[in-house]
Amino acid sequence: MEKGDKLTSWWRYRYLVAAVLFFAYSIQYLDRIKTTALIPMIMKSINLSHDAVGNGIFLMMIFYGPSQFVSGILCDKYGAKKVLIFSLISWSLLTFWMAFMYSSSEWYIRNALFGILVGTEFVPSARILSRWFPSCQRAQAQSSLSWAWILTPAWASILATQLAAYFGDFHVSGHGNFTSIINCLAY
Numbered sequence: 001m002e003k004g005d006k007l008t009s010w011w012r013y014r015y016l017v018a019a020v021l022f023f024a025y026s027i028q029y030l031d032r033i034k035t036t037a038l039i040p041m042i043m044k045s046i047n048l049s050h051d052a053v054g055n056g057i058f059l060m061m062i063f064y065g066p067s068q069f070v071s072g073i074l075c076d077k078y079g080a081k082k083v084l085i086f087s088l089i090s091w092s093l094l095t096f097w098m099a100f101m102y103s104s105s106e107w108y109i110r111n112a113l114f115g116i117l118v119g120t121e122f123v124p125s126a127r128i129l130s131r132w133f134p135s136c137q138r139a140q141a142q143s144s145l146s147w148a149w150i151l152t153p154a155w156a157s158i159l160a161t162q163l164a165a166y167f168g169d170f171h172v173s174g175h176g177n178f179t180s181i182i183n184c185l186a187y
Contacts, residue, residue: 014132018144021125024088025148028121031095031114033153034160041170042107052104060111067119080124080131087124090117098170 074083133141
């Protein structure tokens, strides 16, 4: 393999890494968007009051913030790839659990765990991008994660509400969310 071939394959691989991270972040961000879009159905199905919904979202966010800091420590100790895989698997399991959520206490527990476990996705993604891209292109690479934040709400809310309306129940939104496990195994 010539030097030019090595550079070309490295260049292609780093953009593949960026694409995989974009896809993984979009899929993971899906749960936050779909849960918000389906709140009326969730409230009706498991008899949540507006206070209970607010408290559940508060639990998710209050644990999500510190989880970002812990995520940085874990990335330094175990590596960004392992932390990201952990985050994707955690997300898949917690989203799958949503299909079996039938009480307000499960709503609270799931949201607290969601904040703790899923708050680990951004830091390893950013670290992986910074490792694979030269300093003059890191902001462009980082923008792929920002783009995922913008595009996911556009399609996720439509997909989630259409599926829930078709099946007549929000619980369907938790089935089939093991795509992120397939994604991280491919990575």
